[in-house]
Amino acid sequence: MSRMLVILSLLCCNVFLPSLADSDDFLQCLSETMPSQLVYPQSSTAFMSVLESSVQNPRYLTNTTVRPLCIVTASAVPHVQAAVRCGRAHGVRLRVRSGGHDYEGLSYRSVRPEEFAVLDLSRLRTVDVRPGEAAVWVDAGATLGELYYAIGRADPRLAFPGGACPTIGISGYLSGGGIGLMMRKYGIGADNVIDAWIVNADGNVIDSVASADQDLFWAIRGGGGESFGVVVAWRLRLSMVEAMVTVVNVQRTLDQGAAALVAKWETLILRPFLPDLTIRVIVQDRHAFIQTLFLGRCSCLLRTIRAFFPELGVTESDCREMTWLRAMAFIGLSSADAPVEGLLNRTNDLSTYVKNKSDYVRRAIGRAGWESIFQQHLSRFGAGLMILEPHGGVAGGAVPDYATPYPHRQGVLYNIQYRVSWGAEANGTAAAAATGWLGELYGYMEQFVTSNPREAFANYRDLEIGENVVGVDGVTTYESGRVWGEKYFMGNFRRLAAVKGRVDSGDYFRNEQSIPPLLQ
Numbered sequence: 407m408s409r410m411l412v413i414l415s416l417l418c419c420n421v422f423l424p425s426l427a428d429s430d431d432f433l434q435c436l437s438e439t440m441p442s443q444l445v446y447p448q449s450s451t452a453f454m455s456v457l458e459s460s461v462q463n464p465r466y467l468t469n470t471t472v473r474p475l476c477i478v479t480a481s482a483v484p485h486v487q488a489a490v491r492c493g494r495a496h497g498v499r500l501r502v503r504s505g506g507h508d509y510e511g512l513s514y515r516s517v518r519p520e521e522f523a524v525l526d527l528s529r530l531r532t533v534d535v536r537p538g539e540a541a542v543w544v545d546a547g548a549t550l551g552e553l554y555y556a557i558g559r560a561d562p563r564l565a566f567p568g569g570a571c572p573t574i575g576i577s578g579y580l581s582g583g584g585i586g587l588m589m590r591k592y593g594i595g596a597d598n599v600i601d602a603w604i605v606n607a608d609g610n611v612i613d614s615v616a617s618a619d620q621d622l623f624w625a626i627r628g629g630g631g632e633s634f635g636v637v638v639a640w641r642l643r644l645s646m647v648e649a650m651v652t653v654v655n656v657q658r659t660l661d662q663g664a665a666a667l668v669a670k671w672e673t674l675i676l677r678p679f680l681p682d683l684t685i686r687v688i689v690q691d692r693h694a695f696i697q698t699l700f701l702g703r704c705s706c707l708l709r710t711i712r713a714f715f716p717e718l719g720v721t722e723s724d725c726r727e728m729t730w731l732r733a734m735a736f737i738g739l740s741s742a743d744a745p746v747e748g749l750l751n752r753t754n755d756l757s758t759y760v761k762n763k764s765d766y767v768r769r770a771i772g773r774a775g776w777e778s779i780f781q782q783h784l785s786r787f788g789a790g791l792m793i794l795e796p797h798g799g800v801a802g803g804a805v806p807d808y809a810t811p812y813p814h815r816q817g818v819l820y821n822i823q824y825r826v827s828w829g830a831e832a833n834g835t836a837a838a839a840a841t842g843w844l845g846e847l848y849g850y851m852e853q854f855v856t857s858n859p860r861e862a863f864a865n866y867r868d869l870e871i872g873e874n875v876v877g878v879d880g881v882t883t884y885e886s887g888r889v890w891g892e893k894y895f896m897g898n899f900r901r902l903a904a905v906k907g908r909v910d911s912g913d914y915f916r917n918e919q920s921i922p923p924l925l926q
Contacts (some may be wrong), residue, residue, distance in 0.1 A: 428498070460575075464758075464759060466514075471511070472517070476523050486527075487610070490914075499520065502631065505575025510919075513631075517918050530639075532548070537561040540645075540646070546636075549572060550574050563647060567591070567645060569585065569595075580599060581637070582631065587686070590683070593805055594628075596810045596811075598642050600642060601623075602615045604622070611638075612635075624811070630919070634921070650728065651727070654700070655698075664692070664780065668794075671696070676802070683701075684698070757831075758829060763866070765856070766856045767819045768818055789840060792825075797820055802817070811895050812895075823866055828840045864894040869919065873919065903924035907923035
């Protein structure tokens, strides 16, 4: 390469990065607009502890990770506005996180070199339950566990159809659509959003997105986080449940017919008269762990199981009747005796690295298929597992595919989450073995899952299915976004890009899988 080409190359690279002076100016801007104790620059002795505080997958907490200039721990909406305005003024983008469950770590790191800051919302966690309205306002930094606890304490007959993991941030959960334990009766999380507050790309607050901008309101309910602005609060519809619900956990080995049980389970999902019954399945090694949540008493559950799934062999002694709140604690904390206050625990585990992928199934795999999956893959690597989340009911058919950005509805049997883990202290060989096994299983499953596109779940972010490319104008290209975007959002992707083009045409809110602006 000639000396002139080297100079041109360097100039091109620097066009889209703020200078050191810009970075200093950004930090100075923050210091002038919010309390200094809320901003942690890299020079702060607390920088790493604050960075690690919400990380759920420490795989990317390494010296090779591109780290933020600082972490802004906003404790009020004006702090969010200030971070956006300072960032826009000085060319520093924001990565936004609440619960920190982004599997690719994009809420706190950048894959490619760039200057950015982390906007941490974990201090914004007020939950205002309004039982008389069967609704709740919840700040974006609250976790599902904190939401469940507040709802259950306010009225034990109220509930929200969320997921099983209590440490997931509510904003990340809803931004990806949010599949959960009661979606067969009440829809996905995003179906139950009534309104939201958002800080837009100009740093202004829209305090009723549902009233002000219907297209934007549609987009934030499942169109992926960190694309359209910073949602700071959500208004959610709550559902009425019975005073007592029933949880049943059953485990069967391959020798006890686990493959046949999973195959029979596949045939039950689309039955329209079983919305109160959710049976999720976790398969690992040579076992199937079958977890049932029934929105009613044990006696009614047993009649249903004996009529439609007698092979499961559930008896009265398997039933645990409890309030909805205690059921969420039992499922989320994996202990029937865990106090419900455990749902408030936000601590994380930095000892385990994980890699996840996802799929959707629209046609039953069948017994022979499950026998082969167990024998050829699951039984060969005990640290790998698959979590099967049933759709059907309201989530799978009553709501159209285009009602929210989440499109995996009509005809979907279930979602698959593939998960593999290894110790943080393990060597590179262990990591390669784990991810290699996952890649082989994912390749094998291609014959059983959806195709054209091979659907994936936005909340299980996976950079292996595609990354954004930034064009010469400094804006993410629409075509690069389509590669991964049509797997997550299918026919809804173009509409999402059009909304992005209108509300953030300069692509300020951006990461490796943010919605690109489609300028029309």
